[in-house]
């Protein structure tokens with residue numbers, strides 16, 4: 001389908017593309033092992049968060065929590081804020097975002113362009129501090145409405161009702177689903193749907209190695225566990241270092257021409273690990289992984305150029321879980 005009544009109707013329905021060059025070679029006669037990328041940057045504001053923002057706003061409207069002209073308050077790493085800003089503009093709400101003061105310049109520029117207001121929380125506390133600050137502000141403004149992506153079932157439901165069914169439709173032979181853990185909405189919603197439909201499917205999470213930073217992702221053992229998180233949905237968790245995330249992000253551009261953000265690199269690292277395991281075990285595998293966003297918003301970090309050491313240094317302090 002290519003014609004939509006409005007931009008909101010154009011959320012989701014993203015392409016799933018094969019990675020013929022990055023998929024591991026298998027010995028002659030062995031079953032195929034293939035990697036597939038779900039390109040979520042092909043959403044209206046350029047990230048997977050358009051799905052969650054749309055579902056959360058719709059659910060709040062249907063329940064009467066949101067009324068025309070209301071102010072929405074949300075702690076966000078950027079992608080959710082940008083997605084909510086677009087939905088809020090089209091549905092007639094004011095949006096106030098709370099985010100750490102060290103997010104990339106592109107994020108604040110985009111948010112302001114969409115008409116959102118920004119309240120900065122201290123950089124040192126990362127997204128956990130943004131959540132705490134937003135809760136304080138909410139207490140001071142009882143009429144402002146928080147959708148709270150970390151605990152809002154409509155976030156995971158967006159993926160249960162759209163991302164999951166799209167993957168099943170496009171890749172009925174899927175054996176592994178790999179995505180990053182942020183709010184955990186992508187993995188909880190898509191994972192639950194696919195487990196109901198495909199026996200034995202593996203649901204695999206990529207998270208930053210403890211103490212390291214990959215934008216948009218969080219390590220579940222580092223303090224705050226999102227209310228949406230249910231460990232029983234996951235088959236495995238992979239910890240990925242910042243350096244490997246950068247390396248894989250660059251490899252994806254170089255080998256397959258896909259220009260992704262750095263959380264994709266972490267996800268790809270885990271996807272490649274399970275693909276190579278399948279080759280060693282002699283198993284067939286169709287490994288689908290999520291590309292949550294493209295690289296545009298991260299260009300100013302400088303981490304797409306230079307040596308890996310320079311890239312790692314450039315990202316230090318700019319990425320937060």
Ligand code: PMP
Pocket residue numbers: 047049077079080180181182183184185186187215216217261263264292293
């Ligand atoms: N990657 C990026 C770039 C993100 O912005 C997010 C959302 N914070 C994620 C991955 C993780 O997605 P989810 O919140 O659904 O777990």
